[in-house]
Amino acid sequence: MEVLEAIKKRRSIRAFKATPVSQSALDTILEAGRLAPSWANTQTWRWVVVQDPDVKLRIAEQALRPGNRGTDAAKKAPVVIAAFAELNKAGFRDGQPATDKGGYWYMFDAGLALENMALTATSLGLGTLFIGGMNSKEVEKILKSPQGCTCVILMILGHPDEDPEARPRKETAELVLRDGFPEK
Numbered sequence: 777m778e779v780l781e782a783i784k785k786r787r788s789i790r791a792f793k794a795t796p797v798s799q800s801a802l803d804t805i806l807e808a809g810r811l812a813p814s815w816a817n818t819q820t821w822r823w824v825v826v827q828d829p830d831v832k833l834r835i836a837e838q839a840l841r842p843g844n845r846g847t848d849a850a851k852k853a854p855v856v857i858a859a860f861a862e863l864n865k866a867g868f869r870d871g872q873p874a875t876d877k878g879g880y881w882y883m884f885d886a887g888l889a890l891e892n893m894a895l896t897a898t899s900l901g902l903g904t905l906f907i908g909g910m911n912s913k914e915v916e917k918i919l920k921s922p923q924g925c926t927c928v929i930l931m932i933l934g935h936p937d938e939d940p941e942a943r944p945r946k947e948t949a950e951l952v953l954r955d956g957f958p959e960k
């Protein structure tokens with residue numbers, strides 16, 4: 777599948793079949809993440825692939841914000857990828873923040889890798905849902921992450937059991953400016 781086709785086809789999927797995700801599909805998706813660009817090639821990503829039903833259930837019940845629309849998906853989908861990042865590496869030079877964005881470049885890097893992964897999943901006929909509405913400290917506790925490593929987001933992965941309409945997007949004219957912002 778062409779990249780643009782996958783971009784157009786991807787949706788947030790909140791209903792999944794119980795069908796497992798094959799190891800080869802999982803490997804391909806993780807490889808797409810691994811090849812993403814990152815700040816000074818720091819590659820601070822760590823992806824915890826959760827397939828144990830008990831651990832998945834603990835994440836869904838204990839870490840997701842109450843009422844999160846992705847809760848059922850997190851429980852039923854066969855895979856939850858908890859995306860972690862090592863702190864204080866991306867965006868730093870000689871131990872100091874290198875830009876006015878401080879130490880947050882790991883978020884940007886995480887997003888780049890995860891979108892690679894979501895688009896690859898789409899191209900393989902799989903569905904994904906990002907879940908940011910969670911208590912990352914709780915995920916870190918459940919998955920026993922080391923100090924200096926934070927959970928950025930969850931990516932739910934599985935075979936879609938729905939085919940939702942595309943969500944609306946702003947028009948290009950609202951998003952794109954020519955040669956700068958207009959004078960106030």
Ligand SMILES: Cc1cc2nc3c(=O)[nH]c(=O)nc-3n(C[C@H](O)[C@H](O)[C@H](O)COP(=O)(O)O)c2cc1C
Pocket residue numbers: 786787788789844845846905906907908909910929942943
């Ligand atoms: C950073 C981020 C966090 C998100 N967190 C949640 C979430 O906690 N629960 C949920 O149901 N959807 C979540 N979503 C999915 C968005 O609601 C969804 O991407 C958006 O409505 C556009 O729909 P689409 O993905 O189908 O194009 C999240 C998406 C992103 C990018």
